[in-house]
Amino acid sequence: MASEEVITVLVTGAAGQIAYSLLLPIAKGDVFGRDKPVKLVLLDITPMMAVLNGVVMELTDCALPLLREVVATDDESVAFKDVDVALLVGAMPRREGMERKDLLAANVKIFKSQGLALDKFAKKTVKVVVVGNPANTNCFVCAKFAPSIPRENFSCLTRLDQSRAQAQIAARVEGVAAQDVSRVVIWGNHSSTQYPDVRHAVISKDGQQIGVQDAVKDDSWLKNEFIKTVQTRGAAVIKARKLSSAMSAANAICDHMRDWWHGTPEGKWVSMGVSSSGAYGIEPELIYSFPVTIDKGRNWKIVEGLPIDDFSRDKMDKTMKELQEERSTALETVKD
Numbered sequence: 373m374a375s376e377e378v379i380t381v382l383v384t385g386a387a388g389q390i391a392y393s394l395l396l397p398i399a400k401g402d403v404f405g406r407d408k409p410v411k412l413v414l415l416d417i418t419p420m421m422a423v424l425n426g427v428v429m430e431l432t433d434c435a436l437p438l439l440r441e442v443v444a445t446d447d448e449s450v451a452f453k454d455v456d457v458a459l460l461v462g463a464m465p466r467r468e469g470m471e472r473k474d475l476l477a478a479n480v481k482i483f484k485s486q487g488l489a490l491d492k493f494a495k496k497t498v499k500v501v502v503v504g505n506p507a508n509t510n511c512f513v514c515a516k517f518a519p520s521i522p523r524e525n526f527s528c529l530t531r532l533d534q535s536r537a538q539a540q541i542a543a544r545v546e547g548v549a550a551q552d553v554s555r556v557v558i559w560g561n562h563s564s565t566q567y568p569d570v571r572h573a574v575i576s577k578d579g580q581q582i583g584v585q586d587a588v589k590d591d592s593w594l595k596n597e598f599i600k601t602v603q604t605r606g607a608a609v610i611k612a613r614k615l616s617s618a619m620s621a622a623n624a625i626c627d628h629m630r631d632w633w634h635g636t637p638e639g640k641w642v643s644m645g646v647s648s649s650g651a652y653g654i655e656p657e658l659i660y661s662f663p664v665t666i667d668k669g670r671n672w673k674i675v676e677g678l679p680i681d682d683f684s685r686d687k688m689d690k691t692m693k694e695l696q697e698e699r700s701t702a703l704e705t706v707k708d
């Protein structure tokens with residue numbers, strides 16, 4: 373009898389708050405498929421092993437039919453061994469008043485170490501999603517230290533920003549739900565310089581497609597308040613909860629990974645932080661959020677040829693500049 377194909381999924385920061393909302397949908401089949409068995413590998417740091425053990429107990433108690441095995445460890449050489457998917461969540465979150473780049477010094481070293489571990493232990497086909505902030509720059513560092521793994525296999529999460537943008541637009545147009553809003557683009561950094569762009573976005577309503585600008589009928593709101601709300605939503609959640617977004621982040625990780633694994637529906641784009649090809653004048657190899665389509669072979673492709681006006685150009689360049697600065701600081705931090 374042929375042996376069963378089991379997808380090995382690593383989640384780092386597995387004792388943390390995002391992981392607590394993330395592990396169940398993965399183990400239930402919401403991401404890879406309702407008929408696809410998974411093995412979960414859970415990595416956290418040594419002082420969190422007792423907490424992690426509690427998470428393992430809860431997963432066990434869910435008695436899930438697709439969950440074949442759970443491994444909990446504080447050892448990267450165990451965690452990264454032969455993984456198919458690496459969801460790199462584990463890192464310090466920011467507190468009220470901080471910018472995400474203030475986490476660089478603490479977090480970038482984690483991603484150097486995990487890049488080295490990916491290079492040494494993971495399958496060369498591994499799909500990597502960096503979530504820990506600052507996500508784009510951590511992803512850049514991770515890919516740099518895993519040169520044997522194709523750069524196309526690295527991504528960072530900006531899907532939460534996309535969902536936030538869709539939800540804000542939907543709330544503004546009567547009778548429209550977030551999933552009726554498509555082709556919103558998140559350009560650049562997962563930070564307060566990101567550019568949520570609705571100039572190509574459409575709303576499906578009553579069997580017709582209408583441009584978002586025509587449906588919203590308030591250009592000033594779209595150019596100002598809408599952009600600011602999406603850019604600062606993470607900070608607003610921290611202010612309210614005294615903790616950073618977790619449920620919505622976990623949901624976005626599932627959406628990001630599901631689309632990467634199964635491909636994007638015909639005519640749909642999603643935003644992902646990926647290695648720039650130089651498209652739209654963005655410096656090659658920066659990890660920058662672009663609109664992408666994904667084929668059934670799990671290859672993403674940047675949507676090219678969108679017209680970019682002066683308003684957009686300025687915002688796309690500003691967020692690129694921030695990423696260039698973060699990269700310099702990060703490379704200085706990991707140089708020895």
Ligand SMILES: NC(=O)C1=CN([C@@H]2O[C@H](COP(=O)(O)OP(=O)(O)OC[C@H]3O[C@@H](n4cnc5c(N)ncnc54)[C@H](O)[C@@H]3O)[C@@H](O)[C@H]2O)C=CC1
Nearest residue numbers: 385387388389390416462463464465503504505507529621
């Ligand atoms: N890109 C995005 O859209 C989002 C990113 N984030 C970021 O995700 C990260 C995690 O957030 P939370 O789960 O809320 O934080 P948390 O503090 O609840 O959990 C983080 C976990 O990571 C663990 N950890 C620390 N160093 C580690 C290492 N070297 N290896 C493995 N595990 C390690 C910690 O012990 C902790 O259990 C933060 O950096 C946060 O800013 C959060 C929301 C959205």
Ligand SMILES: O=C(O)CCC(=O)C(=O)O
Nearest residue numbers: 466472505606607616617
């Ligand atoms: O804003 C933060 O730093 C918290 C987590 C995050 O990245 C987000 O909510 O977008």
